[in-house]
Amino acid sequence: MTLQEFVLAGQWVFLAYFVGINLGYLLQNVIAAHGIRRYLQTAEQYEAENVFSALDIPVSVVVPAYNESASIITSVKALLQLEYPQYELVVVNDGSSDDTLEKLINAFDLQEFPEAYRARVSCKPVRATYRSTRIGNLRVVDKENGGSKADASNAGINVCRYPLVCVVDADSVLQPDSLRRVVRPFLEDPTTVAVGGTVRISNGCTVHQGFLEKIGLPSNFLALVQVVEYLRAFLFGRMGWSPINGLLIISGAFGLFHKETMVEAGGFNPEAVGEDMELVLRMHRLLKAKRRPYRITFVPDPVCWTDAPSNLRDLKSQRVRWQHGLGQALMLNKELIGNPKGGAVSWIAIPFYMVFELFGPIVEVAGYVFILVCALMGWLAWPEALIFLGLAIALGVMLSTSAIMLEELSFHMYPKFGQLGVLYAIAIIENFGFRQLTAIWRFQGLVRWLRGGKHKWEALTRSANLADES
Amino acid sequence: MEWLLRSEFDGLTEIAIWCIKAVMVTTVILFVYTMGLRVATVTGAQRRRNFMARWRDVFANAMLDPVAATELRLPMVRRGDRIDLLEEWNRARSMVDGNAIDNLILLARRARIPTLAKKRFHGRRVRTRILAVQTLGHLRDADLRDEIAELVSDENTALSITAAVALTDIDPDFAVGIVVPMIASRRDWPKNRVSILLREAGSQRISEPLYRVIRSADNGDKTYMLQFARLMESGTLDALLNDLLRENEDAGVINAALKLVRGDRSVPRIAALTRHSDWFVRMQAANVLGRVGQQEHVVLLETMLGDPEWWVRYRAAQALTRMPFLGPNYLRQMRMRQQDRYATDILQQAFAEAGIA
Numbered sequence: 001m002t003l004q005e006f007v008l009a010g011q012w013v014f015l016a017y018f019v020g021i022n023l024g025y026l027l028q029n030v031i032a033a034h035g036i037r038r039y040l041q042t043a044e045q046y047e048a049e050n051v052f053s054a055l056d057i058p059v060s061v062v063v064p065a066y067n068e069s070a071s072i073i074t075s076v077k078a079l080l081q082l083e084y085p086q087y088e089l090v091v092v093n094d095g096s097s098d099d100t101l102e103k104l105i106n107a108f109d110l111q112e113f114p115e116a117y118r119a120r121v122s123c124k125p126v127r128a129t130y131r132s133t134r135i136g137n138l139r140v141v142d143k144e145n146g147g148s149k150a151d152a153s154n155a156g157i158n159v160c161r162y163p164l165v166c167v168v169d170a171d172s173v174l175q176p177d178s179l180r181r182v183v184r185p186f187l188e189d190p191t192t193v194a195v196g197g198t199v200r201i202s203n204g205c206t207v208h209q210g211f212l213e214k215i216g217l218p219s220n221f222l223a224l225v226q227v228v229e230y231l232r233a234f235l236f237g238r239m240g241w242s243p244i245n246g247l248l249i250i251s252g253a254f255g256l257f258h259k260e261t262m263v264e265a266g267g268f269n270p271e272a273v274g275e276d277m278e279l280v281l282r283m284h285r286l287l288k289a290k291r292r293p294y295r296i297t298f299v300p301d302p303v304c305w306t307d308a309p310s311n312l313r314d315l316k317s318q319r320v321r322w323q324h325g326l327g328q329a330l331m332l333n334k335e336l337i338g339n340p341k342g343g344a345v346s347w348i349a350i351p352f353y354m355v356f357e358l359f360g361p362i363v364e365v366a367g368y369v370f371i372l373v374c375a376l377m378g379w380l381a382w383p384e385a386l387i388f389l390g391l392a393i394a395l396g397v398m399l400s401t402s403a404i405m406l407e408e409l410s411f412h413m414y415p416k417f418g419q420l421g422v423l424y425a426i427a428i429i430e431n432f433g434f435r436q437l438t439a440i441w442r443f444q445g446l447v448r449w450l451r452g453g454k455h456k457w458e459a460l461t462r463s464a465n466l467a468d469e470s
Numbered sequence: 471m472e473w474l475l476r477s478e479f480d481g482l483t484e485i486a487i488w489c490i491k492a493v494m495v496t497t498v499i500l501f502v503y504t505m506g507l508r509v510a511t512v513t514g515a516q517r518r519r520n521f522m523a524r525w526r527d528v529f530a531n532a533m534l535d536p537v538a539a540t541e542l543r544l545p546m547v548r549r550g551d552r553i554d555l556l557e558e559w560n561r562a563r564s565m566v567d568g569n570a571i572d573n574l575i576l577l578a579r580r581a582r583i584p585t586l587a588k589k590r591f592h593g594r595r596v597r598t599r600i601l602a603v604q605t606l607g608h609l610r611d612a613d614l615r616d617e618i619a620e621l622v623s624d625e626n627t628a629l630s631i632t633a634a635v636a637l638t639d640i641d642p643d644f645a646v647g648i649v650v651p652m653i654a655s656r657r658d659w660p661k662n663r664v665s666i667l668l669r670e671a672g673s674q675r676i677s678e679p680l681y682r683v684i685r686s687a688d689n690g691d692k693t694y695m696l697q698f699a700r701l702m703e704s705g706t707l708d709a710l711l712n713d714l715l716r717e718n719e720d721a722g723v724i725n726a727a728l729k730l731v732r733g734d735r736s737v738p739r740i741a742a743l744t745r746h747s748d749w750f751v752r753m754q755a756a757n758v759l760g761r762v763g764q765q766e767h768v769v770l771l772e773t774m775l776g777d778p779e780w781w782v783r784y785r786a787a788q789a790l791t792r793m794p795f796l797g798p799n800y801l802r803q804m805r806m807r808q809q810d811r812y813a814t815d816i817l818q819q820a821f822a823e824a825g826i827a
Binding site for chain 2: 015041042113114115116118131187188190384387388390391394395397398401402404405408409412417420424
């Protein structure tokens with residue numbers, strides 16, 4: 001192959017990738033818009049009659065915590081005020097080296113309790129179980145450090161008593177009615193085994209006593225870009241996969257699971273970097289192997305607000321971890337790839353994730369290098385190159401605009417006109433630098449996965465939103 | 471050497487330019503649509519707030535005073551406010567009881583709410599039809615009773631359950647005859663909503679129809695319907711449970727029936743069920759023995775403390791701590807003599823929960 005042939009072949013690969021990924025996103029957008037419209041109509045109908053006003057599936061909320069001393073009390077107090085008729089709260093202290101446990105014991109008058117512990121899914125040994133003498137639905141499990149959120153979550157699952165388990169991050173801020181919203185698919189369709197909801201960015205919002213008081217946009221540029229990113233990722237990324245039962249991820253920050261199916265699948269994998277995605281894939285695999293009808297669903301309602309990384313170090317660490325987790329989760333469940341009985345998961349969702357999400361960064365980074373080399377060698381026809389660059393940017397802006405439109409159509413959480421203006425500005429600006437940077441970090445994550453890197457609980461710089469007020 | 475892109479992509483470049491134009495136009499349309507939505511939301515919310523504020527005062531006065539309901543000057547209702555009026559009236563109507571309901575119905579007639587609801591009953595939007603059906607139910611307006619009865623079998627969950635509730639409000643005897651036989655086939659109806667409907671129809675009215683439906687249903691439907699049996703009159707319920715526990719061998723049915731047992735009529739049969747092959751039947755049997763068991767069942771429950779299933783052990787331990795004739799000393803001795811670690815652990819947990827040192 002001559003150099004000219006090689007460069008020409010490269011052009012066609014990049015073009016095919018470009019067309020494929022954008023067509024995929026456009027299709028997801030259309031499916032999501034239709035799905036959200038239908039969802040809102042039904043929600044409106046149910047609300048009109050108050051159909052699900054008093055729900056009857058009890059939920060166990062599991063909160064894994066590692067060195068959360070600064071915010072654990074506020075988080076637990078907020079979680080104890082969720083609007084739901086019957087739920088229990090199980091906080092798992094994963095062998096914190098700070099005073100997380102002591103703070104919990106003092107704040108909620110916990111007493112050690114001889115729980116007849118059942119190890120249904122594997123995790124590090126439990127040292128003690130505590131029960132609050134004041135709050136009947138609060139228990140705290142103290143266990144040896146397992147080094148991961150997955151291990152801590154498994155200990156929580158082992159002591160849960162209710163048929164649905166909701167795993168939430170200790171630093172997440174939940175909507176008071178979040179459980180009521182995510183439980184709806186379980187009531188509508190008894191084959192539902194897992195439900196995820198929209199996660200939003202809490203930076204810039206006012207949080208009081210663990211509850212969102214006022215919704216705002218962050219002043220930090222990186223956090224601001226992530227607001228638009230999350231709108232895209234959840235409102236059409238996830239919502240686009242849900243109607244075809246092809247959802248592969250339920251965010252670790254907030255997910256509701258059918259406990260018995262979760263236990264049958266073996267719980268969270270403590271070795272997995274992206275334990276949330278890995279569990280969802282394993283549930284798909286298990287249920288397809290058993291030929292059991294099931295639904296893994298997504299509700300577009302904003303149910304959970306999370307702190308986004310606001311500096312480059314944390315953001316890079318997060319993106320590298322996500323990419324690593326994606327590769328690992330897909331490989332751990334490789335039986336699903338091209339499985340003749342795998343349906344949309346095996347034939348649409350996983351191929352899309354493999355080509356565009358997992359290996360996409362290789363093509364994207366190679367594309368930047370390719371353009372750079374061609375430009376330096378004087379091979380680049382600038383007008384044509386700029387036209388394609390323009391198209392890529394225009395498509396990016398259109399997809400973000402569409403996500404903002406879906407948000408306005410559904411939940412309009414950002415009430416000021418100025419906030420809408422900022423979101424549109426970000427939809428344009430993010431194409432110059434931010435997207436390229438994340439492509440490089442994702443590429444690094446891919447390399448880390450291929451080299452078999454390990455993952456542990458990570459301490460990220462947090463905003464003061466949830467700090468205990470004492 | 472400018473062959474890259476240009477040499478191969480001449481046609482494609484043309485397409486790309488057209489794509490850019492199309493994408494930009496779409497983006498602008500999306501932007502304008504979003505802004506339009508925002509303007510409509512803000513102005514709509516403001517208009518609604520003003521409208522509601524005026525009518526809330528009227529409803530509040532009418533609820534307390536029948537004279538006010540017939541004589542108060544009513545605020546003007548524009549075409550665009552009619553749905554809001556129906557919603558607000560229904561909200562007010564759901565919150566009150568007794569005479570206030572009659573006052574609100576009086577007021578509704580003056581505000582032409584029945585006519586507004588009937589006009590919307592045949593509309594195309596499901597949301598509006600639901601509101602119309604709900605309003606007619608709240609008004610106890612029987613003009614469209616048979617048409618509402620037809621809607622009970624509509625595919626749409628929200629519309630059909632609303633129709634069932636409205637029918638119960640309008641004519642409970644007629645509604646029970648239609649709704650009760652349909653419950654088993656309408657698993658999409660939220661159970662809590664069905665319970666409320668049955669409770670509002672009254673236990674006297676529903677007991678016999680429920681008894682007949684449950685007796686003649688297959689095991690799957692029996693299990694499902696038993697969830698609502700607690701709303702029956704106690705005599706009919708006892709007879710039903712006794713019959714089912716005596717005659718039926720299906721684990722699901724037995725389990726559902728055991729959950730409802732309150733009297734000691736079926737105790738010998740329940741004691742036998744503590745050895746059932748399905749763990750959830752054993753668990754429910756232990757539970758029932760905790761409520762109605764006698765001294766002779768203590769040994770049985772003690773054996774269950776070593777059951778392979780955690781929930782059976784847990785319920786057996788709880789049952790023992792609840793039996794009024796077993797004192798703390800007896801229970802402590804029982805724990806001392808256990809050889810099985812499962813039994814000791816579970817008794818320890820149950821004691822801690824019951825506050826037995």
